[in-house]
Every structure is written in C-alpha cells, then in structure tokens.
Amino acid sequence: MMNRFQRVRAKVFLTIIGIIRHMTIGTRVMLVDGNKVYLIRHTLIPGWQFPGGGIEPGETAEASGARETLEETGHRVTGPMELFGVYHNSSSVTNRDHVLFYVARSHEFVFVRKKDHEIAEGGWFEITKLPEGVTPATSQRIDEVFDGAPKRDVWGY
DSSP states (O other), X not given: OOOHHHHHHHHHHHHHHHHHHOOEEEEEXXXXXXXXXXXXXXXXXXXXXXXXXXXXXXXXXXXHHHHHHHHHHSEEEOSOOEEEEEEEEOOSSOSSEEEEEEEEOOEEEOOOOOOOSSXXXXXXXXXXXXXXXXXXXXXXXXXXXXXXXXXXXXXXO
16 A cells, blocks of 8 residues: 555656656447447547547546447446457547447447537447448447457557
8 A cells, every 4th residue: 555655656657657648548339239330420520430438537448438338329338348459549630549449238228319519420330231431440340340350459540
C-alpha cells in the first residue's frame, strides 16, 4: 500500500506523462445478433461504425464500452463482452490513440435512440448487406470476427 507521499508523487508523474505523450484510449463494441451487427453514423465523423468512445477516469475499459453502447444505441450489454483485440488508431487525425475492441452477444433493447448532435442514426444490418459508407475499420473487424480474417494491429480508418 502506498503512503500519501507516494500517491501524490505517482499522480504527478502520471499526469506529466499524460501531458507529454497525449495518449488516448477508447473502446468500440460490436453488438451481434445472429448474422447482424448494430452500426451507428456519427454527425461529426463520416461513415457507419461501431458504437464506442473514450474511457473516462476511474472507469474500466469494459464498463466504458458498455456505457457508450447504451448511450449511442439504446441497447444495454447484459453479459460479459469478449475483448477481441487492441488496435492502434493511426488515422490522419492522430497516431496516439488505441482502441480496445469488444464483441457483445448478450444485450437487450432499452430505449429508442433518437437523432441528436452526436448520433445521426443507427440500426441493425446483416453482415452481407451493410450500408453504403461503412468505415474500413468496421468492415475489417466484421471480417475478422465473422470470417476469421487475420487480425490487424492497426484500427484502419
């Protein structure tokens, strides 16, 4: 157990490292229902993709994924999620982001998610009939999960 000085020193050190490295970590969750997946379309980010977002301080990655899924889809994860992979997001926006990708097969409908400033729309899609504009990362993860395609280590926008 750390004493007070050690806790303060560790907090200062980790804060400085966070400022210097600017690393971010987030989650994405593939809700699966048979051969269907739930996708969302953001208002600020182009393309259809999986729900997800940043991990908040004090929150586990799995709790973050479940929270973001409920907020963005209206579906609550009801069972354990499978951590399918950890990916480096090397998009044109950042090269310091990592994505923990979960697969959730147990979930329940809670409420209808209405369009707002963040989410333009969402819905269930058969993996063989995905909407136009699916992001490359989304397509790649579907291939990895459903078709056993080799896992990549880059998220791939």
